[in-house]
Amino acid sequence: MDTTRKNRRSISTVDEILSYAKVLKTDVVPTTQALFFQSSSLQNTSFQFLELNDELLKLVENNEQLTIKGNDDDEVVICSETATFHANLAETSNSLLLITPVKHFDDIKENNEENVQEITVAGVFQVYLEAHVAKTSMKKLFWLLEKSIYKGPECEENIDQNNLYTLEDLKGIIQVSNAELTEALNSLEIFEINGYIRQIEFEYLFRVLSYMVQLIDENSRSLNTIDFHETLDALKEIIPEEIITPVFEKYTEKSNIIDGMQMYKYKEADVCKFFARVILRTEKFNFDEFMQAWSESVPEGMITSEEMLYGIAIINKNSNPKVIWAFEENDLPDNIQARLQVLFKAKEKWTVPEISPFIRGLATNKLDVNALLAKHARASTVGDLKYYSAKHAK
Numbered sequence: 001m002d003t004t005r006k007n008r009r010s011i012s013t014v015d016e017i018l019s020y021a022k023v024l025k026t027d028v029v030p031t032t033q034a035l036f037f038q039s040s041s042l043q044n045t046s047f048q049f050l051e052l053n054d055e056l057l058k059l060v061e062n063n064e065q066l067t068i069k070g071n072d073d074d075e076v077v078i079c080s081e082t083a084t085f086h087a088n089l090a091e092t093s094n095s096l097l098l099i100t101p102v103k104h105f106d107d108i109k110e111n112n113e114e115n116v117q118e119i120t121v122a123g124v125f126q127v128y129l130e131a132h133v134a135k136t137s138m139k140k141l142f143w144l145l146e147k148s149i150y151k152g153p154e155c156e157e158n159i160d161q162n163n164l165y166t167l168e169d170l171k172g173i174i175q176v177s178n179a180e181l182t183e184a185l186n187s188l189e190i191f192e193i194n195g196y197i198r199q200i201e202f203e204y205l206f207r208v209l210s211y212m213v214q215l216i217d218e219n220s221r222s223l224n225t226i227d228f229h230e231t232l233d234a235l236k237e238i239i240p241e242e243i244i245t246p247v248f249e250k251y252t253e254k255s256n257i258i259d260g261m262q263m264y265k266y267k268e269a270d271v272c273k274f275f276a277r278v279i280l281r282t283e284k285f286n287f288d289e290f291m292q293a294w295s296e297s298v299p300e301g302m303i304t305s306e307e308m309l310y311g312i313a314i315i316n317k318n319s320n321p322k323v324i325w326a327f328e329e330n331d332l333p334d335n336i337q338a339r340l341q342v343l344f345k346a347k348e349k350w351t352v353p354e355i356s357p358f359i360r361g362l363a364t365n366k367l368d369v370n371a372l373l374a375k376h377a378r379a380s381t382v383g384d385l386k387y388y389s390a391k392h393a394k
Contacts, residue, residue, distance in 0.1 A: 009034040009116045030114040033102055037121045049096055049128035056085055056131050070175045076129060077136065077175035084136055084176050087129040098123040133364050136176045137334040138184055142199075144173070150193060151201040153240050164196040189274075191246035200243070206278055208247050211235055213266065213299045223301045224255040224265035272304050273312060280313055280326040287315060287322035311357025314347050329358050336362050340376050344390040351385055 014032045018025060052060060059066060059080050067079050076087040100120045147163035150156075167185075171178055190199055200208070215234055216223065232244055251271055252264040275297045279290060295304045309315065314327040327346060332339045336359065343350065343358055356369045363369050373379070377388040 008118075011114050011116065014116060029105065029108050029111070031103070031108040031111055032114075032116045033119050034116055035097075035099065035119050035121055043123070047098055047123055047125075049098075049125055050087060051090075051128055051130050053085075053131050053133075055083065055133060059083075069172060071173070074175060078131060079175070079177040082177050082179040083133060084180060085131040086134040086136075087131045089127050090130040091127050096125040096128060097121050098125065133366070135362050135364060136174075136180075138174075138176075138188070138330070138361075139334070141170070141174050141184070141190075142330065144170075145190065145197065145199045148196070149199045149201050150191075150204065150243070152204055164198070166195055167192070167197055170197055189250070191243075191250060193246060194242050200247070202277075205247070206274075208235075208239055208243060209251065209271070209274060211239060212244075212248065212251075213271065216266075216299050223268075223299065224263065225258065226252060226255075226264040226266065227261065228252075228264060266299065266302075268302050269308055272298050272302055272308050276304070276309060277312055277326065280324070284323050284325040287317070287324045290324050307353065310354050315354075316347065327358075329361065332358060334362070336372055336376055340390070344377075349380070349387040349389045351387060355388060 009032065011032075015025065018028070056066075056078070064080055069077050069079050078085045078087060099122065102119055103117070144163075144165060148159050148165075165173070171181060174181055176184070185197065189205065190197060192198075193200075212231055212235065215221070215231055216226070219227075219230060219234075221227070228248055231248060232241060235244055248264075251274075252266050255263045255265040257263065272294075276294050279285070279294055279297065291304070291306075298304060306315070309324070311329055312326065313324050315324045316322065332342055339359060339362065343355060352369070352373070355373070359372055360369055363372060367375070373388050376391060378391045380387050380389065
């Protein structure tokens with residue numbers, strides 16, 4: 001390999017090299033490709049190698065659109081429409097060369113004329129990017145939206161318009177696939193208000209939702225015959241329409257059609273969970289007293305259950321009396337080991353249904369909740385129940 005073009009390869013030089021290597025000319029094709037470095041500098045910062053895993057390779061082969069998302073100081077994240085790939089730097093003991101295209105055997109095997117072709121080496125690399133599927137934290141999303149929390153129409157004049165983001169804005173900023181971003185927005189208490197994605201202040205959201213569910217009794221409605229237009233007409237004087245509509249859409253779903261009108265029903269689990277969070281804003285609560293107060297706070301006909309509390313609270317049944325306190329998944333670390341450390345510090349033993357909501361956000365196609373627990377926690381069985389605790393607990 002020449003490092004300069006001063007000593008160009010010639011046919012006679014090639015023949016000499018073949019002789020030294022004890023290779024017969026009849027065993028090779030007549031075309032010789034000689035490598036030359038473009039300059040004395042071996043480092044090239046204009047390019048970066050990316051190793052494609054099987055999933056990413058399949059997307060490329062299928063001509064699917066891939067997008068690199070994030071700001072200049074973010075880690076490299078590549079997104080398809082439905083999946084997110086994190087690209088981390090990896091070292092290699094073998095140098096990787098970036099060269100102008102070489103011709104492969106099939107391209108030159110029919111050429112019988114002896115010739116030497118020059119191939120340029122544009123860069124030498126000892127590191128490359130290694131892509132893998134991973135979950136991305138939504139903390140950046142909350143950080144962005146915290147600057148524009150909706151607290152009521154009287155507070156809107158204080159909101160900086162530069163801190164408002166449309167869905168399209170967030171698709172370019174938040175380092176997840178579009179499908180994963182949409183799924184997150186649908187599962188979180190985040191709303192589209194006048195074209196912008198925003199959080200609603202908890203106390204204000206509680207007021208809005210309380211007004212809405214109170215109309216069930218006031219209008220003598222059953223839980224599955226909620227009329228949107230009736231709700232809107234009853235509340236639009238005290239709550240802006242642009243708030244009623246997204247909150248209604250978040251907490252209801254279509255039920256049936258009566259006299260040509262689409263009826264709705266409130267999502268029981270979502271409504272019950274929200275009212276549980278309202279009560280749990282105190283530091284700790286007697287569990288039995290909480291369950292009583294909770295069941296009385298939700299609309300008549302809705303049934304609360306302990307399972308609804310998984311993912312928003314911790315229940316300690318080993319204390320006397322039993323207690324419960326708020327514990328939100330969004331407040332936990334993004335690293336699985338650090339997250340489990342916090343969870344096992346808060347509560348020594350967990351059943352799978354109890355702990356799953358707190359780690360489901362870190363699961364992938366290759367490592368689901370059960371696989372994560374098997375890898376990072378210790379299993380034990382008490383009676384018919386399986387529990388998980390810290391892997392190296394005493």
